[in-house]
Amino acid sequence: MRLSKLRAWSAFDVVNAIFLAALAATCVLPFVNVIAVSLSDSAAATANLVGFWPVSFSLDSYAFAFQKARFLASIWNSAARVVLGVAVNIALTIVTAYPLSKTGKEFRGRTAFAWFFVITMLIGGGMIPTYLIVMWSGLRNTIWSMIIPGAVPVFNVVILLNFFRQLPKELEESAILDGAGDWRVLLQIYLPLSMACIATLIVFQTVAHWNEWFSGMIYLDSIEKYPLATYLHNVLQRPSFDNMELQEIQRVMKISNRTLSSAQILIGALPVILVYPFLQRFFVKGMTLGSLKG
Amino acid sequence: MDIPLADKAGGRKRRVRWALYVMLVPGAAVTLVYSYGPLLGLVIAFQKFDFTKGLFGSEWIGLGNFRYIFGLNDFNRALGNTLFIAVFKLALGLAFPILISLLLNEIRATGFKRAIQTLIYLPFFISWVILAGIMRDILSPSAGILNGILGFLGVEPVFFLGDAALFPWVMIALDVWKGFGFGTILYLAALTGIDPNLYEAAGIDGAGRLRRMLHITLPGLAPIIVLNGTLSLGNVLNAGFDQIANLYSSVVYRTGDILDTLVYRVGIQSVRDSIPRYEIATTIGLFKSAVSCALISASYYLAHKFADYKIF
Numbered sequence: 001m002r003l004s005k006l007r008a009w010s011a012f013d014v015v016n017a018i019f020l021a022a023l024a025a026t027c028v029l030p031f032v033n034v035i036a037v038s039l040s041d042s043a044a045a046t047a048n049l050v051g052f053w054p055v056s057f058s059l060d061s062y063a064f065a066f067q068k069a070r071f072l073a074s075i076w077n078s079a080a081r082v083v084l085g086v087a088v089n090i091a092l093t094i095v096t097a098y099p100l101s102k103t104g105k106e107f108r109g110r111t112a113f114a115w116f117f118v119i120t121m122l123i124g125g126g127m128i129p130t131y132l133i134v135m136w137s138g139l140r141n142t143i144w145s146m147i148i149p150g151a152v153p154v155f156n157v158v159i160l161l162n163f164f165r166q167l168p169k170e171l172e173e174s175a176i177l178d179g180a181g182d183w184r185v186l187l188q189i190y191l192p193l194s195m196a197c198i199a200t201l202i203v204f205q206t207v208a209h210w211n212e213w214f215s216g217m218i219y220l221d222s223i224e225k226y227p228l229a230t231y232l233h234n235v236l237q238r239p240s241f242d243n244m245e246l247q248e249i250q251r252v253m254k255i256s257n258r259t260l261s262s263a264q265i266l267i268g269a270l271p272v273i274l275v276y277p278f279l280q281r282f283f284v285k286g287m288t289l290g291s292l293k294g
Numbered sequence: 295m296d297i298p299l300a301d302k303a304g305g306r307k308r309r310v311r312w313a314l315y316v317m318l319v320p321g322a323a324v325t326l327v328y329s330y331g332p333l334l335g336l337v338i339a340f341q342k343f344d345f346t347k348g349l350f351g352s353e354w355i356g357l358g359n360f361r362y363i364f365g366l367n368d369f370n371r372a373l374g375n376t377l378f379i380a381v382f383k384l385a386l387g388l389a390f391p392i393l394i395s396l397l398l399n400e401i402r403a404t405g406f407k408r409a410i411q412t413l414i415y416l417p418f419f420i421s422w423v424i425l426a427g428i429m430r431d432i433l434s435p436s437a438g439i440l441n442g443i444l445g446f447l448g449v450e451p452v453f454f455l456g457d458a459a460l461f462p463w464v465m466i467a468l469d470v471w472k473g474f475g476f477g478t479i480l481y482l483a484a485l486t487g488i489d490p491n492l493y494e495a496a497g498i499d500g501a502g503r504l505r506r507m508l509h510i511t512l513p514g515l516a517p518i519i520v521l522n523g524t525l526s527l528g529n530v531l532n533a534g535f536d537q538i539a540n541l542y543s544s545v546v547y548r549t550g551d552i553l554d555t556l557v558y559r560v561g562i563q564s565v566r567d568s569i570p571r572y573e574i575a576t577t578i579g580l581f582k583s584a585v586s587c588a589l590i591s592a593s594y595y596l597a598h599k600f601a602d603y604k605i606f
Contacts, residue, residue, distance in 0.1 A: 012503060016397050017406065023394070024413040027475060030428050031416075033439050037431070048437050096321035099314035107314045113322070120325055122594075123587050125332020126579030127554070128561040128572055132338075133331040149328040152321045182313035211421035214536070218562050229423050233540060236427040258431065265427040272419055280415050284479055 031269070038062070038262035045259045061259040062267075071264065073224055074231035077143070078210060081227050085147040085209040086202055089156070093201060097157045098186045101164035117154050134219055145219035146212070146227065153208075156201050163197040164190060200282045203275060210271055232268050236261060339580045343573040359577040368556060369578060375462065376552040379533040382466045384526050390470050391477030392519060396507055398478060399485050411482075414475025426540035429468060430455065461546040468541075469534055480522070481515055488514040524597045528590030531582050553582050 032052045037045050041056035049055045065071050096117065104110045124130070130149065139145035167190065175185050191198070216230030226234065272279075334349070339359055341352040363369045394414075401407040417425065432438050433454040441451045454464045492510050501509065535554035542550045561575025 010503075013400070013402075016400055020394070020397060020401065020410050024410045026471065027414050027416050030432055033432060034428050046437075048442060051439060051442075092321045092324070095317040099318050102311075102314060107311060113318060116322065117325060120329040122590050123333070123583065124329065125335050126576065126583050127557050128576040128579055129332035129335025129338065130328070131562060132335055132572065133328060137327065148324060151324045151328075154325075157321075182311055182317070186317075207419065211423070213421070213423050214539075229421060232427060233423045236423070236430065237540060258437065261427060262431065265424055268427075269420055269424045272421075272424075276416065276419060279419055280412065283415075283476075 031273075034262045034265055038259055038266050040259060042259045045262075058259075061263040064260060065263045065267065070223060070226075070231065071228075074226050074228040075267070077225060078227040078229065081143055081146055082206055082209045084143065086205045088147055088151050089153055089205045089209075090198065090202060092152050093156050093160055094186070094191070094198070096152060097160035097164060098182070098190065100157065101161040117152070117157060121154050131218060140219055141221045141225065143225070146209075146215045149215070153205065156204065160194070160197060160201065163194055167193055203278055203282060207272055207275065207279065228268055232264060235264070336576065336580050336583075338573050339577040341573055343576075345572070359573050360581070363574060363577050363581070368551070369553075371548070372551045372553050372556040372578075375549055376531055376533045376554075379462050379465055379538075379552060380530055382462075383469050383534065384529060386466060386470045387473055387477065388519070388523055388526060390474045392481060392515065394474055395478045395481035395485065395515070396511055398482065399511060400503070400507075411475070411478070414478070416475070417472040418476035420472075422536040422540045425468070425472065426537070429541065433464070455541060456543070456545050458546045458549045461542070461550045465534070465537060465541065465550065469537060480518055484515055484518045485511065520600060521597055524593045524600065527593035527596075528586055530589055531586050553578060557582075 029052060033050075036052050036054050037050050038061055039054035039057055039059070040050045041058040042060065044050055044055035099107055100110060100114050100117070102110055125133075134140065134145055134149055139148060171189050171193075172185050175189055180188070211229055213227070213229035213233045216225075216227045217233060220226060220230070223231075223234070337349060338352075340354055340356060342355050342358075344352045398407060398410065401410070432440050435441055435451040435453045435456070438454075440454075445451065452460070454460060488510065493506055496506050496510060531553060533552040533554070535552070535558075538550060538552055538555055539558065542555065557575045557579045560571050560578070562570065
């Protein structure tokens with residue numbers, strides 16, 4: 001479009017740029033507001049003086065949040081859940097994707113097995129039967145209730161198996177001629193070549209486990225075991241004195257619920273915001289690749 | 295794995311690669327129990343379920359539970375709300391990203407364009423728990439910054455999350471807001487595939503901005519729009535549990551209660567105060583799954599037929 005480059009900005013260009021900038025602002029300003037409130041003095045926040053910049057800067061709500069036993073415990077629970085959950089997810093994704101990436105000739109029954117997994121993306125028993133199965137299988141009130149039921153992320157398996165298929169066949173064939181078995185081919189040839197793809201899946205799964213709140217809510221009986229997302233759902237959805245420890249109720253007089261909530265929200269969003277640049281790039285690349293391939 | 299490749303003289307017999315089967319075992323076992331197990335559990339919908347008697351000991355009552363839910367006010371209300379919220383989310387969630395992609399495509403300053411893109415993707419990655427916490431504060435009638443701005447303009451405070459007439463629209467707007475930026479990715483990628491000569495030729499022929507947009511850009515996007523539209527058909531009964539469960543309250547049940555939240559309240563949440571009605575909740579869930587499954591199958595069939603789409 002050489003022609004249009006020479007043209008000056010038209011009225012349309014100006015209006016368009018302003019509109020898009022305003023739209024982009026709505027995507028960021030809510031977060032800026034929360035940051036500002038969390039860093040403000042509680043009196044200023046309660047009096048509605050805080051907009052997009054902290055008023056009477058104060059770190060009290062963060063200091064208070066980090067003294068709350070349940071909040072700290074929930075961060076620890078989330079960390080444990082992410083580490084265990086992602087490890088299980090990735091291990092199962094790899095060992096499931098590898099056989100399914102073979103052709104029907106190399107691996108008899110491959111298509112049937114593939115459908116066995118893919119169908120679960122289309123139909124499911126729904127909330128209550130899943131709940132009952134988790135209860136009956138003895139996972140109730142354990143960290144595994146949030147890890148095992150979703151241990152095979154089928155969508156990721158499909159991504160990885162498509163990646164495996166792009167790898168040059170010759171590598172595998174010559175290794176097998178040299179006497180290597182499938183485990184060796186997978187661990188020593190496929191995995192090193194797939195680290196970029198697997199890293200992407202690790203990031204996706206980390207965010208998924210960090211954000212997921214519902215299974216903690218229904219499978220865990222003790223609040224002390226809640227991951228951060230479930231804990232936040234609980235305190236933000238029903239901010240009442242039931243969720244507080246005695247010492248908290250006494251100090252709540254000094255620190256408004258509002259600044260405290262904001263601080264906790266921000267801590268909850270922080271890991272995702274930190275990996276956001278990577279997430280964004282991976283997603284754009286992944287989706288673009290998929291669309292061009294089709 | 296040291297079975298020789300060539301067995302007999304000359305004849306290459308294909309060996310069975312047992313390791314491949316072994317690898318599949320753990321994933322298949324988990325899937326069998328936790329994805330297929332619940333399918334079996336759906337039989338509860340045809341029973342007068344008794345937790346102590348288990349899946350096969352309970353009394354079978356045929357379609358009794360279905361008759362019960364179709365006569366249940368809460369169910370009919372939730373079904374209506376679900377359809378309303380989901381259809382508007384689907385329609386606007388499809389149209390808005392297309393509009394924004396077209397507008398972004400008109401921006402020539404690449405740095406500015408990239409900055410906008412980076413910012414509008416952000417809400418997609420933040421969970422509804424976090425967003426609900428933020429929105430609760432921002433939309434609050436007494437302390438929220440949005441009502442502060444509205445008040446400055448002379449508008450009376452609006453109770454965005456507590457006004458039943460407004461609640462579904464707030465859900466639709468927030469959902470579109472969360473996802474539109476991310477939705478532009480596909481379209482913007484498809485736009486790079488449009489031949490620039492088309493624009494130049496149209497420009498020489500005297501076609502203005504709008505006409506080029508309507509006659510070149512939009513048709514260029516048509517295949518992917520059709521694909522997205524058909525695939526979203528399966529979500530007609532998905533009004534967004536994550537969002538609504540985090541934002542609704544009993545004052546907006548009338549317009550905001552959806553099938554999934556009803557299932558949750560009837561089947562699980564009620565455990566804490568009364569007897570859980572597993573069979574009723576399961577029946578509602580089964581109704582939803584059956585309709586969704588039919589829609590998804592239809593949409594994949596259509597997508598395959600019209601857009602040559604394959605899952606794997």
